[in-house]
Amino acid sequence: MTALEENLQKLSGYLSRYEKQGILNRINGKDVGGEGGQFESISPVDKSVVCKVARGGAGDIDAAAVSASNAFAAWRDTPAKQRREILINVAEGIEARAAEIAVCECWDTGQAYKFMSKAALRGAENFRYFADQVIQARDGQHLKSPTLMNITSRVPIGPVGVITPWNTPFMLSTWKIAPALAAGCTVVHKPAEASPLTARLLVEIAEEAGLPPGVLNTVNGYGEEAGKALTEHPLIKAIAFVGESRTGSIITRQGADTLKRMHLELGGKNPVIVFDDADLDRALDAVIFMIYSINGERCTSSSRLLVQDTIREEFEAKLVERVNHIKVGHPLDPATEIGPLISDEHYNKVVSYFDIAKQDGATIAAGGEPIGDDGYFVAPTLFTNAKNDMRIAQEEIFGPVLTSIEFSTEEQALQMANDTQYGLTGYVWTNDLTRALRFTDKLEAGMIWVNSENVRHLPTPFGGVKSSGIGRDGGDWSFEFYMEQKHIGFATGQHKITRLGA
Numbered sequence: 001m002t003a004l005e006e007n008l009q010k011l012s013g014y015l016s017r018y019e020k021q022g023i024l025n026r027i028n029g030k031d032v033g034g035e036g037g038q039f040e041s042i043s044p045v046d047k048s049v050v051c052k053v054a055r056g057g058a059g060d061i062d063a064a065a066v067s068a069s070n071a072f073a074a075w076r077d078t079p080a081k082q083r084r085e086i087l088i089n090v091a092e093g094i095e096a097r098a099a100e101i102a103v104c105e106c107w108d109t110g111q112a113y114k115f116m117s118k119a120a121l122r123g124a125e126n127f128r129y130f131a132d133q134v135i136q137a138r139d140g141q142h143l144k145s146p147t148l149m150n151i152t153s154r155v156p157i158g159p160v161g162v163i164t165p166w167n168t169p170f171m172l173s174t175w176k177i178a179p180a181l182a183a184g185c186t187v188v189h190k191p192a193e194a195s196p197l198t199a200r201l202l203v204e205i206a207e208e209a210g211l212p213p214g215v216l217n218t219v220n221g222y223g224e225e226a227g228k229a230l231t232e233h234p235l236i237k238a239i240a241f242v243g244e245s246r247t248g249s250i251i252t253r254q255g256a257d258t259l260k261r262m263h264l265e266l267g268g269k270n271p272v273i274v275f276d277d278a279d280l281d282r283a284l285d286a287v288i289f290m291i292y293s294i295n296g297e298r299c300t301s302s303s304r305l306l307v308q309d310t311i312r313e314e315f316e317a318k319l320v321e322r323v324n325h326i327k328v329g330h331p332l333d334p335a336t337e338i339g340p341l342i343s344d345e346h347y348n349k350v351v352s353y354f355d356i357a358k359q360d361g362a363t364i365a366a367g368g369e370p371i372g373d374d375g376y377f378v379a380p381t382l383f384t385n386a387k388n389d390m391r392i393a394q395e396e397i398f399g400p401v402l403t404s405i406e407f408s409t410e411e412q413a414l415q416m417a418n419d420t421q422y423g424l425t426g427y428v429w430t431n432d433l434t435r436a437l438r439f440t441d442k443l444e445a446g447m448i449w450v451n452s453e454n455v456r457h458l459p460t461p462f463g464g465v466k467s468s469g470i471g472r473d474g475g476d477w478s479f480e481f482y483m484e485q486k487h488i489g490f491a492t493g494q495h496k497i498t499r500l501g502a
């Protein structure tokens with residue numbers, strides 16, 4: 001049996017449990033249907049129905065928000081040591097079911113097993129990391145003044161909503177839910193309608209690990225229905241959102257009446273800048289990895305290559321050769337590097353840029369065409385002869401599509417790098433240390449790597465500037481979002497109180 005056949009066999013075992021009832025919502029530790037009936041989740045691999053999924057609406061969100069609200073005080077007051085143990089148990093539960101998570105994720109999203117097997121384990125790592133912060137999360141400072149002993153402490157904000165997208169959905173859900181639970185918040189999770197499978201696994205694992213009913217609730221459904229109701233619900237104190245920039249604006253408006261605290265992780269059109277003094281072999285590997293891994297459906301992807309004119313021709317020639325050798329195939333085949341795109345709608349969007357590139361005068365140097373019509377497969381694509389003001393350089397395509405643009409001077413590179421509405425990540429390749437310091441100081445991005453691809457270190461801040469988002473995750477920054485700072489001042493003597501009406 002090949003590795004692909006083995007994974008397919010496992011998949012049919014994993015999916016058999018959803019045949020009868022599909023995926024249900026999980027509210028207060030119980031399975032419940034959706035008030036809108038069910039919708040179908042489609043696999044991008046062959047356009048078949050993965051399973052039916054509960055279509056949650058405002059009533060389901062209300063039940064979940066009430067459940068999260070009722071569970072809040074007890075979870076908040078559970079001793080830190082105990083909450084930490086439960087979160088470690090969740091991490092262990094994820095590790096034990098990592099194969100199931102990875103296989104289901106691949107079938108649901110089209111992402112390659114090569115990357116999803118690691119993403120499942122990263123989900124466990126997220127729980128472990130934040131579990132270890134539980135004990136000190138509420139610590140504060142003392143800020144003594146002449147007449148007062150001032151102390152600060154942090155308290156969890158209350159029940160929160162987590163709304164996640166379909167690219168690496170399991171990992172991204174844990175990235176939000178783990179710190180929320182570690183802070184002492186309770187959660188209502190609305191996963192992306194296109195990829196519901198692993199959110200179901202997460203809530204199951206969490207409850208088996210000892211998370212009390214109602215602390216994590218999962219309501220499936222569409223953004224405009226369940227998602228909207230979650231952002232508007234008065235019991236929900238904050239929304240952690242990952243998705244498109246346009247949706248970020250919409251949900252900010254939806255949350256305005258109830259004054260929701262919002263954390264937005266949004267889109268990107270991230271530049272990778274390659275100077276001629278860089279280690280070009282390593283730069284080439286990183287450029288390829290950061291746009292063609294995870295199907296290019298990656299917010300931090302380096303989708304704009306800015307390459308110095310002195311090396312452009314040679315660098316692009318090597319790129320073309322490598323891009324043409326990237327293995328597109330079944331996502332459950334461990335050798336596959338690129339699988340199908342998530343959905344019909346997204347596939348049509350990505351494919352539309354092949355014509356847009358030609359109309360705007362760019363060259364399709366590699367790929368630029370769909371592959372077969374069984375699933376949503378496209379060839380890894382490279383556009384050359386592009387200008388920074390073209391749509392292929394300004395719009396987030398969110399597929400395995402790279403736009404290469406030439407620059408001659410450092411000033412020009414910086415101007416082009418910043419000439420975009422987005423500001424999530426930037427990647428700079430140079431061996432000139434002074435230039436790297438100067439350039440990164442002026443580069444408009446929340447996260448920058450020099451001579452490196454994106455390597456996450458969980459204590460560092462994650463987030464974007466401009467249209468790429470508001471707020472930061474990672475380390476203590478996550479707790480700043482899920483918790484309230486509190487100040488208490490104790491008088492240390494009989495200081496003078498201004499007397500009115502005396």
Ligand code: NAD
Pocket residue numbers: 163164165166167172190191192193221222223224226227228229231242243244245247248250251254264265266267268298299396398424464468469
């Ligand atoms: P999306 O904005 O379409 O959907 C994201 C989630 O929001 C889904 O669960 C959806 O149902 C929900 N939603 C949609 N409309 C809503 C509404 N009116 N009210 C409440 N919820 C609503 O995004 P997507 O297409 O699923 O994901 C791809 C996008 O996510 C890309 O733009 C990508 O860059 C971005 N992303 C950003 C990061 C980051 O960390 N910055 C990480 C991953 C993905």
